[in-house]
Amino acid sequence: MSAPDFLRLDLPALVAAMLACGTCGLLGSFLLLRRDSLLGDALSHAVLPGIIAGFALTGARSGLPMLAGALAAALAATVLITVVRRAARIESGAATGAVFTTFFAGGLVLMEVSGARSVDLDLDCVLFGQLETVVWLEAQGWSSLLDPAALAHLPRQLHLLAGVAAAVVLIVALLWRPLHLLCFDPDYAAALGLPARRLEMALNLMVAAAAVAAFEAVGSILVVAMLVCPAAALRLLTDDYRVQVLGGAALGAGLGVAGYALAGPLPAAAGLTLSLNAAGAIGTLGGIVVAAAALLRPRAAAGRREEPAIA
Amino acid sequence: MTLGYNTLVVLAGCALLGLAAGTVGAFALLRGRALVADAVGHAALPGVVLAALIVATLGHDPRDLPPLLAGAAIAGIAGVLSVQALARTRRIREDAAIAIVLSAFYAAGVALLSYVQTLPDAAQAGLTKFILGQAAAMRAEDAFWAAAVAMLALLLCLLLFQRLRAACFDPDFARVLGLRTARTDLALLGLIVTVTVAGLQAVGLVLIVALLVLPAATARLLTFRLPRLLLLSAMVGAVCGAAGAAASAIDPDLPTGAAVVLVGAACFTLALLFSPDRGLVAEALRSANRRLAMAQDHFLRAAWEAQEAAGAGPGTAGDRWTPIAAIAAARGWGEGRAWRLARWLALRDLVALSERQVHLTPRGAAAARRAVRAHRAVEHHLLALGAADTAGADRLADLVEHGLTPEVATRLLPEPSALPASPHALGGRP
Known part of the structure; x- marks a missing residue:
C-alpha cells in the first residue's frame, strides 16, 4: 500500500481506534475497581437519546451539541437509576437494566421520529460502529502530516476523540490520589473529607464523554467491550493500582490498533480478501484477551488469598 | 394496518412471548439474575450468524427459524457458562463478567456478520433484524415457533413453581428441606435462555432483557404476594409484547424492541408513580x-x-x-x-x-x-x-x-x- 493511501484510509482509523479504546481502557479500571462495570454498559446505551437530540436540535453532526446532549442524558440516567433502585427497592442491576434499555429504546424511536436516521446518523453506526468511514481525503503523502492546510481537514471524529482523550488524561492525572482512595476505601475517603459524590459524578461524566466520542468510531455496544475487557484482563493479572490503571489504557489502545489491523489491512497485506468489521474485531480481541488472562493468570497468587487487596 | 391472518398470529405470538417472559422475569428478578438475560441476548448474535452460515452452506433456506434459534440457544448457553467461569475467578464480579461476555460475544457476532455479508449468496438476509427486532417481518410459522418455545418455558415455570419459590425467598430453608438450590438456579438460567431465544426475532437481542426486567419490576411495585406478582408480571409482559407487535405492524420501520421497551417503561413509570403502597405519589x-x-x-x-x-x-x-x-x-x-x-x-x-x-x-x-x-x-x-x-x-x-x-x-x-x-x-x- 502506498503512503498516501495509508494516510488517507488507515492512519485516521487507526488513530481513532487507539484514542477511543485507550480512553475507555483508562476509565474502565476505575469502574471495575469500584464494582460499577454495569454503569459503563448503562451509560454507553443511555447516551443515545442525548446524541440524537443534540443532533436533531442543531441539525448538524457536529461534536459539541451531541456531546452536551449525551452528558445530559448520562446524568439523567444515573439519577434515574438511583431513584428507581430506592423507590422500587430492586437490586441495582435490575434498576440499571430497566433504565438503560428505556433510554436506548427512546433513542431509537427518537431517531426514527426526528428523521435523523435517514440523513446522517444511521442505525448501523450505533450498532456496528463506523471506524472505516474515518478517512482523511486531503492527505497527499507523508509531508501532509506537517502541512497545516491538510491537517485542518482531519476528520471531525478525530478532533472530538483527541479532545476527550486529553481531557480525561488530564483529569485522571489531577485526581490520581483521590480516585485511588475512592476505588479502594470510599469510607476512608469520605472520612478524609473528600467529596466522594462529586468524584463519582466526575467519573461518570468522563465515562459518558468517552462513550460519546468512541460511539461513532466503535458503536454504542462495543464501547462496553473497551470499558470492561482491558480493565478485567489487568485485574486478573495484577494487584498494583498503577499497573492496573495505566496498563488498562495501554492495553485498550493496543487492542484498538491490533483489532483494526487484523480486520482489514493485515489480511489485505497477506493477499487475503478477508475484510471484517473493525469494531467487531476489536471487541472480539478484547474478549479473547480476558479469556487468556483468566486461563494464564498466576495460579499460586490466585490460591493464596481469596480477594487480595490492591496496594 | 391490515388485520390479516399473519398479523393476528404474530400479535398473539408476541403476547404469549411477553406472558412467558414476564413470568420467568419475575423469578429472575427475585433471584437477582435479571441481567443474565442481557448477556444471553447479546451472546446469541454469533450463534445466529453461524447457524445461518452453516444452513446456507448446506443448501437450505437460511431464513428457517429453528436452526437459527438453536444456534442462538447454544451461543446463549456458552455465554452463561462464560459468565459463571469468569465470576469463579473471584477477581471479576458477576456484573463485570456479564458486561465482558455480552460485549465480546456481540463483537464476535458483528465481525462474523460483516464476513457473511461479503459472501455472494443471501445467507445474511434478515439477520440484522435479530438485533433490534422486527415483528412485522415475522411469518406466521415464526410466530408459532416463538410461541411454542415461550409456552414451554411457561410450563416449566409452573412445574418448578415450588422449587423456584423456595430458591427465591429462602435459599437456606430450601437447602434444609433438601432442595438443591444450585440445580434450581441452573433450571432458572435455562428458562432465561429459553425465553430470551424465543424473543430474539420479535424484540431483538439488544433489548430483550427489558422484556424480562420491566414487567417484573412493575409487578414488584404493585404487590408483595408471589402468585399475584407472577400474574401481574405475566400480564404486563403480554401487553408489552402485543403492543410492540402492533406498533411494528403500523410502522414496519420502527424497531419492535424499542416499542416493546417503551410500553414496558410506561407501565413501570405508572406503577412507580401511582402504586398504592410503594408509589412515589x-x-x-x-x-x-x-x-x-x-x-x-x-x-x-x-x-x-x-x-x-x-x-x-x-x-x-x-x-x-x-x-x-x-x-x-x-x-x-x-x-x-x-x-x-x-x-x-x-x-x-x-x-x-x-x-x-x-x-x-x-x-x-x-x-x-x-x-x-x-x-x-x-x-x-x-x-x-x-x-x-x-x-x-x-x-x-x-x-x-x-x-x-x-x-x-x-x-x-x-x-x-x-x-x-x-x-x-x-x-x-x-
Missing part, C-alpha cells in the same frame, strides 16, 4: 398527611396553652379567644402559615374563627387536650430519665408525641388522670 401524600397532622397537633396545643397561660381554660368562665398571631409566635411560625392552618381547622370544626382570633370548639378542645397530654407525657418522661433539659425535652417531645396513643400517654404521666402542668413557661419559644 402515595408516598408523597402520606408524608404530606403526616406533616399536616403534626402541624394540626401543634396548633391545637398552642391554642390550649395560650388559654392556660392566661389562667383560663376552655369551658371555664375566663374562656377567651386567642389571636392567631400569638399562636404563630408560640410555634415560631409565619402568620400566613398559622392563618392557613386556622382556616383548615375551622373547616374541620375544631376551632371557631373570628377576626383573626381562634377559639377551640368542644371537639377541638378534646383533641387539644389529647395533644397536650401526649406532649407533656413525653416531656415528663424525658425529664424523669434525665435524658434532656427542659428546652430539649420540649423540642424532642414535639418530634415524637404524634404517634402516642392516649393510653400510652397516661402510663407515662406521673398523675395519670389529671393534666400535669407544663415543665416550662408557656407562650413564646425560648
Whole structure:
C-alpha cells in the first residue's frame, strides 16, 4: 500500500481506534475497581437519546451539541437509576437494566421520529460502529502530516476523540490520589473529607464523554467491550493500582490498533480478501484477551488469598 | 394496518412471548439474575450468524427459524457458562463478567456478520433484524415457533413453581428441606435462555432483557404476594409484547424492541408513580398527611396553652379567644402559615374563627387536650430519665408525641388522670 493511501484510509482509523479504546481502557479500571462495570454498559446505551437530540436540535453532526446532549442524558440516567433502585427497592442491576434499555429504546424511536436516521446518523453506526468511514481525503503523502492546510481537514471524529482523550488524561492525572482512595476505601475517603459524590459524578461524566466520542468510531455496544475487557484482563493479572490503571489504557489502545489491523489491512497485506468489521474485531480481541488472562493468570497468587487487596 | 391472518398470529405470538417472559422475569428478578438475560441476548448474535452460515452452506433456506434459534440457544448457553467461569475467578464480579461476555460475544457476532455479508449468496438476509427486532417481518410459522418455545418455558415455570419459590425467598430453608438450590438456579438460567431465544426475532437481542426486567419490576411495585406478582408480571409482559407487535405492524420501520421497551417503561413509570403502597405519589401524600397532622397537633396545643397561660381554660368562665398571631409566635411560625392552618381547622370544626382570633370548639378542645397530654407525657418522661433539659425535652417531645396513643400517654404521666402542668413557661419559644 502506498503512503498516501495509508494516510488517507488507515492512519485516521487507526488513530481513532487507539484514542477511543485507550480512553475507555483508562476509565474502565476505575469502574471495575469500584464494582460499577454495569454503569459503563448503562451509560454507553443511555447516551443515545442525548446524541440524537443534540443532533436533531442543531441539525448538524457536529461534536459539541451531541456531546452536551449525551452528558445530559448520562446524568439523567444515573439519577434515574438511583431513584428507581430506592423507590422500587430492586437490586441495582435490575434498576440499571430497566433504565438503560428505556433510554436506548427512546433513542431509537427518537431517531426514527426526528428523521435523523435517514440523513446522517444511521442505525448501523450505533450498532456496528463506523471506524472505516474515518478517512482523511486531503492527505497527499507523508509531508501532509506537517502541512497545516491538510491537517485542518482531519476528520471531525478525530478532533472530538483527541479532545476527550486529553481531557480525561488530564483529569485522571489531577485526581490520581483521590480516585485511588475512592476505588479502594470510599469510607476512608469520605472520612478524609473528600467529596466522594462529586468524584463519582466526575467519573461518570468522563465515562459518558468517552462513550460519546468512541460511539461513532466503535458503536454504542462495543464501547462496553473497551470499558470492561482491558480493565478485567489487568485485574486478573495484577494487584498494583498503577499497573492496573495505566496498563488498562495501554492495553485498550493496543487492542484498538491490533483489532483494526487484523480486520482489514493485515489480511489485505497477506493477499487475503478477508475484510471484517473493525469494531467487531476489536471487541472480539478484547474478549479473547480476558479469556487468556483468566486461563494464564498466576495460579499460586490466585490460591493464596481469596480477594487480595490492591496496594 | 391490515388485520390479516399473519398479523393476528404474530400479535398473539408476541403476547404469549411477553406472558412467558414476564413470568420467568419475575423469578429472575427475585433471584437477582435479571441481567443474565442481557448477556444471553447479546451472546446469541454469533450463534445466529453461524447457524445461518452453516444452513446456507448446506443448501437450505437460511431464513428457517429453528436452526437459527438453536444456534442462538447454544451461543446463549456458552455465554452463561462464560459468565459463571469468569465470576469463579473471584477477581471479576458477576456484573463485570456479564458486561465482558455480552460485549465480546456481540463483537464476535458483528465481525462474523460483516464476513457473511461479503459472501455472494443471501445467507445474511434478515439477520440484522435479530438485533433490534422486527415483528412485522415475522411469518406466521415464526410466530408459532416463538410461541411454542415461550409456552414451554411457561410450563416449566409452573412445574418448578415450588422449587423456584423456595430458591427465591429462602435459599437456606430450601437447602434444609433438601432442595438443591444450585440445580434450581441452573433450571432458572435455562428458562432465561429459553425465553430470551424465543424473543430474539420479535424484540431483538439488544433489548430483550427489558422484556424480562420491566414487567417484573412493575409487578414488584404493585404487590408483595408471589402468585399475584407472577400474574401481574405475566400480564404486563403480554401487553408489552402485543403492543410492540402492533406498533411494528403500523410502522414496519420502527424497531419492535424499542416499542416493546417503551410500553414496558410506561407501565413501570405508572406503577412507580401511582402504586398504592410503594408509589412515589402515595408516598408523597402520606408524608404530606403526616406533616399536616403534626402541624394540626401543634396548633391545637398552642391554642390550649395560650388559654392556660392566661389562667383560663376552655369551658371555664375566663374562656377567651386567642389571636392567631400569638399562636404563630408560640410555634415560631409565619402568620400566613398559622392563618392557613386556622382556616383548615375551622373547616374541620375544631376551632371557631373570628377576626383573626381562634377559639377551640368542644371537639377541638378534646383533641387539644389529647395533644397536650401526649406532649407533656413525653416531656415528663424525658425529664424523669434525665435524658434532656427542659428546652430539649420540649423540642424532642414535639418530634415524637404524634404517634402516642392516649393510653400510652397516661402510663407515662406521673398523675395519670389529671393534666400535669407544663415543665416550662408557656407562650413564646425560648
